[in-house]
Amino acid sequence: MAAAQTPTLRQKRLGAELRKLRERSGLSSTAAAAEIGVPQARISMIEGGRYRVSAERVRAMARVYTCGDSDLVEALAGLTGGRSRGWWDEYRERLPASFVDVAETEHHATSIRVAVVVAMPGLLQTIDQARATFGQSTPALLPHEIEHRVSFRIKRQEILYREPPVSYTAIVHEAALRMGSGGPRVVRGQLDHLLAMSERDNVTVAVVPFGVADFPASGQPITYVEGPVPQLDTVILDSDYGCDFLDAEAQLMKYRSVLDRMENCALSPKRSRDALRRIAKDV
Incomplete structure (x- = not known):
């Protein structure tokens, strides 16, 4: 080789x-x-x-x-994968390496669990929401750079629709749902999309309402990606400086526990959908 x-x-x-x-x-x-x-x-x-x-x-x-x-x-x-290339390799010259690594990790996942407090989960964002999100980047991105990131984010979402689709759980704090990024039209479209996606068999949207005292708050998005065996699980921590990929056994145990606590603070799927509808009425 x-x-x-x-x-x-x-x-x-x-x-x-x-x-x-x-x-x-x-x-x-x-x-x-x-x-x-x-x-x-x-x-x-x-x-x-x-x-x-x-x-x-x-x-x-x-x-x-x-x-x-x-x-x-x-x-x-x-993991050897022969010499085949994934669709994400087309973006390696146009996007930061961590973006491409996230897509590759998600593609090979058996299930994904994500927790967000102030931003929408990337795999559940609408095109307009993604464009508004990247439009707020610092330093500012050029228009073509924004479009590259938007197309890449939407392409990543194909794992939710393939056969078999990836099982996806999004723990979303109410703060993220009320941030108003992109303005009322974008927000209403995003909330409608979350409602529609939450009806899919492979997608769970769990809303954490304001007022939950025991929520282990963290402004940093956390993604837990399950591999074919537990030893190959990966934690992805997102920040303004890129993504950190963690895979040490102690790290995996810690973030499984953190996500369990977060999910225990969330409403049931049905009550989460009711919360999404109530918030949409306020927009």
Whole structure:
């Protein structure tokens, strides 16, 4: 396999997980290379995501590392992905790398849970809402840059409509629903869209009303992406400076707990739809 000049997040994750398996086995990279029959530098490149490996090579490495978790091994083999490119690769020269990494991570998700306090969930935004959101960026974006981001965001939403669709839960604080971004027309269209999406079998919209005392407030959007096995879950933290991707076991446990607490503060799906209708009347 050829060296990967610019490793994707998926390639980096595969390398990191293989490194974890090697370290748990007690093998140094030099000893692992000798067992596998490759130069030591190859092991370092693989673990850094800079060298593409085949699914069979991953299985062979797992055998050397005495990994008995067959589900994990097959999930890691699935991360190799051959040499195929995703639709998001078309945007790599036009958008920040973290944008593209988010789309790739979402595409391979089995389910997604997101919590927002002051912004609408990206995968549930209308075109007008997305355009208004990117129009508020600092520093200001040029018109064509805004349109690139809008088209990319809408393209990401296809995972909610494919077969089978991704299971998606959005925990939305009432503050986000009343921010008024884009003006009344945009807000009404966005609230109508949330209502319509909440009726889909694979989408849950859970509204957290004002006045909930135990809500673990955070202005930072949190996205928890489930992979094919729990070890390959990912947390995405969004900020003005880009996205952070977390995958350490302790981090995953922490954010599962935080999201559970947030969801427990939310209204039921039916009462959430009632809340959306009430808020829409106020716009």
